[in-house]
Amino acid sequence: MGKYSFQIVPPHSGKVRQLRIEGSRLRWVLLAVGALILINLAIFGFNFLFMGKVIQNQSSNKYNTELSENLDRMSQRADSLAYIISKLHSVNSDIRDFADLPQLDASDFSYGIGGPELDILDPHKPIIYARAKEIDRKLDSLIVAARAENKSIEAAKEHFVKRSSVFDHTPSIWPMRGYVSSGFGKRLDPFTGLWKMHEGIDICARKGTPIRATADGKVRFSGWYHGYGKTVKINHSYYETHYAHLEDIKVRPGQSVKRGDIIGTCGNSGNTTGVHLHYEVRVSGRPVDPKTYITPEVVVD
Numbered sequence: 197m198g199k200y201s202f203q204i205v206p207p208h209s210g211k212v213r214q215l216r217i218e219g220s221r222l223r224w225v226l227l228a229v230g231a232l233i234l235i236n237l238a239i240f241g242f243n244f245l246f247m248g249k250v251i252q253n254q255s256s257n258k259y260n261t262e263l264s265e266n267l268d269r270m271s272q273r274a275d276s277l278a279y280i281i282s283k284l285h286s287v288n289s290d291i292r293d294f295a296d297l298p299q300l301d302a303s304d305f306s307y308g309i310g311g312p313e314l315d316i317l318d319p320h321k322p323i324i325y326a327r328a329k330e331i332d333r334k335l336d337s338l339i340v341a342a343r344a345e346n347k348s349i350e351a352a353k354e355h356f357v358k359r360s361s362v363f364d365h366t367p368s369i370w371p372m373r374g375y376v377s378s379g380f381g382k383r384l385d386p387f388t389g390l391w392k393m394h395e396g397i398d399i400c401a402r403k404g405t406p407i408r409a410t411a412d413g414k415v416r417f418s419g420w421y422h423g424y425g426k427t428v429k430i431n432h433s434y435y436e437t438h439y440a441h442l443e444d445i446k447v448r449p450g451q452s453v454k455r456g457d458i459i460g461t462c463g464n465s466g467n468t469t470g471v472h473l474h475y476e477v478r479v480s481g482r483p484v485d486p487k488t489y490i491t492p493e494v495v496v497d
Contacts, residue, residue, distance in 0.1 A: 267327050274334050281341050288345055291352045365432040367410040367489040369455065371439060371475050372462060374401030380485040386469050395483035396438065396476035403471045405462040407439055409453040410477075410489070418445050418459075424474065425466020428459050435489075438476035441468050 292299055378398040385392040413432035421427035424440035428447060443463025447453060464471045477486040 264324060264327075267324070267331060270331050271327075271334075274331055274338065277338050278334075281338060281345060284345050285341075288348050288352070292348065297352060297355060362434075364412040364455065365435065367432065367435055367437055367477050367486070368491055369408070369410050370399070370490055371410050371437075372399050372401055372405055372407045372473050374399040374405065374462075374473070376400075376487075377472060380483075380487065393483075396440075396474050397486050398472045398474055400470070400472045401462050403443055403461075403463055406458045407442065407460045407462060407473055409455060409457045409459050410437055411435065411455050413437075413453060415447045415449050415451045415453060415459075418447055418449055420465075423467035425468070426460070426463065427466075430459070434479065436478040436481070438474075438478070440474040440476075441466050441472060 289299060376397050377400045378394060380397055381394060382391050383394045384390070407428075409430055411430075411432045413430040413435075415428060416431045416436070417427065417429040419427070421429075421440065424438075426440075426442040426445055428439045428442065428445055430437050430439075430453060439460060441462075441464055442460040443465065444461045445459070446461075447457075447459045453459060462471060462473050475486055477484055477489050
């Protein structure tokens with residue numbers, strides 16, 4: 197193989213040099229230079245990939261750290277929520293006892309972590325993923341418990357509303373300040389002298405003394421009623437009250453009244469021997485002793 201000549205020319209004025217290399221040596225020189233270049237490229241590529249992995253791992257570690265901290269905060273909030281629900285359940289139980297309502301099944305209020313096993317036991321999934329699934333399960337069970345508590349509280353509320361409505365429509369106060377001159381039961385009729393059932397009580401007071409509704413209801417009748425004179429009858433759903441011998445009537449038929457509302461004044465209209473109020477309480481149309489439905493023993497001012 198022949199020789200190859202290379203001339204080296206300086207950038208400025210100077211002596212031109214000539215280099216002669218045999219063909220076989222040139223080939224080895226080129227191979228060595230090529231190999232050196234490839235090695236440097238390989239080293240550069242490895243360093244580039246390695247640095248990329250380092251950066252990626254650092255970013256992943258930072259993300260995992262932030263995610264872990266967020267999961268810690270979520271877990272703490274879930275624990276706080278579980279504590280609040282447990283206290284709410286305790287109060288709810290007391291309310292149901294007070295309302296004479298049966299306690300609900302304890303399984304309806306459980307908020308433990310369910311499932312046969314946690315994903316943390318799966319080696320193919322990261323631990324942080326298992327923690328997230330665990331918290332998710334706990335939050336789901338807390339939602340179920342919260343809904344059960346809310347349903348129970350709504351039922352108790354409905355019960356108390358009904359009970360309150362029943363109480364509001366039950367006669368429970370004196371209709372007028374005064375003293376009882378004649379009680380409920382059989383007595384001698386002052387006009388005929390015969391024994392007769394007295395279906396209410398007579399309360400004596402000064403003429404014009406206010407007379408009040410003894411429970412919430414709706415006026416069924418107001419006006420003159422035979423020997424009872426000026427009379428008011430109030431319907432209270434299950435109960436009905438009658439107020440007779442009034443001087444003045446302050447309500448009209450169909451009017452809604454509340455316990456304590458003034459419906460008239462004391463007088464002696466109709467068949468009476470003096471100024472007084474004849475007061476009746478009827479249950480499903482049957483007269484009962486009004487004193488049974490008076491507590492406390494004062495009229496509302």
